[in-house]
Amino acid sequence: QVQLVESGGGLVQAGGSLRLSCAASGSIFSIAAMSWYRQAPGKQRELVAGMISSSGRTHYSDSAKGRFTISRDNAKKTVYLQMNSLKPEDTAVYYCAADLYYYCSGYLLSGNFGSWGQGTQVTVSS
Numbered sequence: 640q641v642q643l644v645e646s647g648g649g650l651v652q653a654g655g656s657l658r659l660s661c662a663a664s665g666s667i668f669s670i671a672a673m674s675w676y677r678q679a680p681g682k683q684r685e686l687v688a689g690m691i692s693s694s695g696r697t698h699y700s701d702s703a704k705g706r707f708t709i710s711r712d713n714a715k716k717t718v719y720l721q722m723n724s725l726k727p728e729d730t731a732v733y734y735c736a737a738d739l740y741y742y743c744s745g746y747l748l749s750g751n752f753g754s755w756g757q758g759t760q761v762t763v764s765s
Contacts, residue, residue: 640743641665641752643735648759656723657761661735661754663716666742673711673718673738676753677731677761687733688720702728725763732758 647659663670674689688709689698697709708721718735736753 641667641737641739641741641750643737643752643754643757645733645735645754645757645759648733648761650762650764651725653725653727653763653765655725655763656721657725659720659722659733659735659759659761661718661720663737663739663752667716668740668742668747670713670716670737670739671749673709674736675709675718675720676734676736677729678734678758679728679731682731684734690718722761725761727763727765729761730763731761733761734758 642664643661645661647657651657670692672689672691675687676684677687678684687700687703688707690709690711692713706724711718734754738751740747740749
């Protein structure tokens with residue numbers, strides 16, 4: 640029904656930059672909000688950044704403020720995470736999630752979807 644597919648992870652040196660993308664596809668009516676999470680080995684998953692689609696209002700974790708920027712392309716149903724001044728502690732698997740309205744068997748439903756089974760690895764070397 641709904642899929643979230645990420646791209647853009649990789650290996651980068653400390654101080655470098657990466658841009659992650661997450662495209663939503665499927666029987667989507669509209670997307671209310673999209674977010675980025677990350678999970679480092681041995682740590683809990685944490686919210687990195689989020690954006691409300693209609694207003695563009697954003698939220699960042701303290702660790703992401705000033706270095707990461709979340710943006711969106713509503714027409715492409717895609718959210719981006721520009722990560723600058725990367726640090727080794729940013730190393731994690733990054734996931735995206737979306738709160739959206741979608742069609743299922745003729746009904747319009749709302750739900751939260753995440754790319755929890757996929758994710759994209761970001762590794763920052765010192």
